Amino acid sequence: MAPAVLIHKLQKRYGTTDAVKDVSLQVEAGEIFGLLGPNGAGKTTTLRCLCTLTQPNAGTLEVSGISVVENPRLVRQHLGYVAQEVALDKVLTGRELLELQASLYHLPRAVIKTRINTVIQLLGLEAWADNKTGTYSGGIRKRLDLAAGLLHQPDVLVLDEPTVGLDIESRVAVWNFLRQLREQGTTVLLTSHYLEEVDALADRVAIIDQGVVIAADTPSALKDQVGGDRVTLRIREFAPLAEAEQAKSLLQTLPFVQEALINSAQGNSLNLVVAAQSDALITIQQTLQTAGLPTFGIAQSRPSLDDVYLAATGRTLLDAELAASSSRDPKAERKKNMR
Amino acid sequence: MSQTTIPPKPDLEPENMPLQPGRSSSPVSVGASSSLGDFVQETTGLTRRLFIQLQRRPTTLVAGVIQPLMWLVLFGALFQNVPQGLFGESQNYGQFLGAGVIVFTAFGGALNAGLPVMFDREFGFLNRLLVAPLVSRFSIVLASAIFITTMSLIQTAAIVATSAFLGAGLPDPIGIALVTAIVLLLVLGVTALSLGLAFSLPGHIELIAVIFVTNLPLLFASTALVPLSFMPRWLQVVASLNPLSYAIEPIRYLYLHSDWSFASVVMQAPWGAVTLGIALLVLVGFAGASLVAIQPVLRRRLA
CATH class of the missing domain: 3.30.70.100 (Alpha-Beta Plaits)
Incomplete structure (x- = not known):
């Protein structure tokens, strides 16, 4: 059986900068796979290539054996993508957003209502579903976004920094939810620059730095290798x-x-x-x-995952974060992600 | 954040777990229904979103109806005392102005069509649409066009009713249908251009700037406010190249003549007479050219 996600020698340039230089990874069906790295390491770009939002310069990407470049529309049916920044229409209610989502994924009309109620229940959004999303807190917004990503029952759920900016309660709620999804057999590919998040959730992890995957294994194997x-x-x-x-x-x-x-x-x-x-x-x-x-x-x-990162790159994740945050241009990145 | 953000413990009873991933059941919609059905479904969903927005935030529509009425009443009153016959065959300036206001209003609304799309790009909402397996991303453009067209028709109806009330009369029923067709053609062409800009300009600031510098000059360089004969030669040339004039003059003619035909001369351009039929062809050509012109942009951004 084809792996849920296969990325081989992915390269992506924006102008003269190499956002992704050499990323290869393989996500097996039913696991939670973590892509760990500091901000600016190329995590989001990798996901954007996978989710057909941007064209890679080189490399192969497959979802359940389907080529992303050759058959993007089919891939989109198999993927659920939850972006880092939750983009909701604040005038719509949560339920209306899910209804829009249902029409974009062409759910049969007969199942739309039950399917929406199911995800609302699953994410505990009953009390909010009929309020406008503009009134939501960050945690509720994220949960609605997760519900939207799951509505069409994707094989693979792709999450970009699922808990950035969330309070601790919401973060734990998201973690528990993702574990529960795994128990039901959904494959989850997530990026994070939080060590503890990857350590707590991921069955396997790839560490990415400056556009290159520098290590990939289970968290405990990686730690053992550092010794x-x-x-x-x-x-x-x-x-x-x-x-x-x-x-x-x-x-x-x-x-x-x-x-x-x-x-x-x-x-x-x-x-x-x-x-x-x-x-x-x-x-x-x-x-x-x-x-x-x-x-x-x-x-x-x-040793912690941070020590793994330190051993591979010669700096701690925190140092890399600091270096990245001083050299990044958030405005330019927004532009880059605009379509 | 309050306690309430913790979700209630999700139900893990097997019979209540319909969210099993689609490994056994095939992924949604593959072969489930026709492509056309899917296209209609996604376009309907996207259009519905725009109308929900309108329903919850009716300000744009209210202002969009009030503004042209103010034009009619106030601008019309401004030239109320000009000698009769100065504005061609129109009995008074109000009657003359009606056609200009109809076209200018539809034009302004269509010119703004790109703004919501631009905001969707900026806020990342567009990405939500682009990761979805849309049959054709043209549905995004079509939904905007349907919405803007509906808005324009509501505005046009309000203006036509008000001008009738102010004494400008009404074209005959087929004439009204033709007025509607003219408005639709212009709106289609301008909406296409605006959406093209929304996908090619870097942000909403730039788009607003373009709208700003396009809007009034195109109004003044058209026959909306004065007839061609009032203008200096160079402006006559410009106004006769302006697509707005090709929408305004036929509508004005339809208002004044119940015995119109497609061969009726509606405008005297510097290079010769323009008939109703030719004006319509120009508008069809304009809409067609706009739609063709934005294809490369749409393909690049939405491929």
């Missing part, structure tokens, strides 16, 4: 750099310490990579004590 444990050490709440340097060179001599970095953004705390499951904390504290250095706080953990 080692992470130790975060704070000598003082705000340690002077000299003291941090001293501690760093001291700890680097320990056999189980594989890497040591000073994080100046967090009061010159030390980030160490140590051999997995080693009993590192006691030895570290003793070493510091011998040298007359205090310990403000110390913690050991398994």
